Amino acid sequence: MSDLPFNILLVDDDSATHTFVKRALSDAPCTVDMALNAAEARDRIHASAPQLLLLDIGLPGKGGLEFLQELKEEE
Amino acid sequence: MLSAQGSLDTKVRGLDLGADDYLVKPIHPRELAARVRSLIREKQKHDAIVDDYRHLATLSLTDPLTGAYNRRALDRLLKARLAESARYDIPISCLMFDIDHFKDVNDTHGHGIGDRVLKEIAVLPVFRQEDALIRYGGEEFLVILFHTNREGAHVFGERLRTEVAAKSFNYEDKRIHITLSAGIATHPEDRMIKDSETMLTLSDRRLYAAKRSGRNRVISRD
Numbered sequence: 001m002s003d004l005p006f007n008i009l010l011v012d013d014d015s016a017t018h019t020f021v022k023r024a025l026s027d028a029p030c031t032v033d034m035a036l037n038a039a040e041a042r043d044r045i046h047a048s049a050p051q052l053l054l055l056d057i058g059l060p061g062k063g064g065l066e067f068l069q070e071l072k073e074e075e
Numbered sequence: 076m077l078s079a080q081g082s083l084d085t086k087v088r089g090l091d092l093g094a095d096d097y098l099v100k101p102i103h104p105r106e107l108a109a110r111v112r113s114l115i116r117e118k119q120k121h122d123a124i125v126d127d128y129r130h131l132a133t134l135s136l137t138d139p140l141t142g143a144y145n146r147r148a149l150d151r152l153l154k155a156r157l158a159e160s161a162r163y164d165i166p167i168s169c170l171m172f173d174i175d176h177f178k179d180v181n182d183t184h185g186h187g188i189g190d191r192v193l194k195e196i197a198v199l200p201v202f203r204q205e206d207a208l209i210r211y212g213g214e215e216f217l218v219i220l221f222h223t224n225r226e227g228a229h230v231f232g233e234r235l236r237t238e239v240a241a242k243s244f245n246y247e248d249k250r251i252h253i254t255l256s257a258g259i260a261t262h263p264e265d266r267m268i269k270d271s272e273t274m275l276t277l278s279d280r281r282l283y284a285a286k287r288s289g290r291n292r293v294i295s296r297d
Contacts, residue, residue: 006115012077017100024104028111051118052111055094057078057085064076065088072093 006030009050011041011067013060021054038062038070045071138210140190141197149209149217153271156207156221160262168220168228171278172235172257175290177214184249189214192244192251201235217278225261225295232257232293240291254291258282261295 008030010021018034025032033048035041037059044050053071057064076089079100086097095114098107136148144152153169160167174180174196181189193214202208207219218235220228236255244251258281262268265277281294288294 024107068092
């Protein structure tokens, strides 16, 4: 198993959640990247291939469930 | 998934779509950290299993001595390539070659040296990235040449033959010179080819014609 930090992408339009998650995971063996919506998340996924996605359901525009469905179909 | 609403339908839909967990906000930071650690462990286990599976899949299709594909891979590769060739009208050739008098190499220099010769054959620069090299038997190999008609395959076969004939295989104080014989079958130019079996049969027949007619030659037609 790799000892490299785990790469997590948080997709949430609420900046307070970003701060909260970063703090909560400050001791976890991971790095946390942020995106505010599905389009931004897609760019981040292409750029850094995160291993774990924390995805808010209530995203503005394309919702979290719809975005998840798209990602699974592309998989 | 993260959500401020914990409706059962939304949870079920998210999990059915492939989410690994569903967290309802507000969530205690310690619980979030614990859940994320648990997800990381699961993902790492999953990745390790996928790596093992890929490694085993590669091993199951590879000849351990030479690193070339093995016969199990040949069945899949040739069938798939032939089907693609028929569908898109792309020429494909199958070149079967065998090292001449290889038993003498083993008998004179030992099997260890014979194995080193086979390993060197498999990495000759004449083989292109897009060609599939398969170890077919002891000293018998097969090359699947996609997008290659009879003429192109014959040119390739001659290049391979002359490269091997001119090469000196040097191990310690030993200088070994070998030659090879090859038979080629091409779809669609060889009309008897109906499937992978008939293609192999025809290339094998021409390989043995090359052997019978004096070895160190390439035969691509009857």
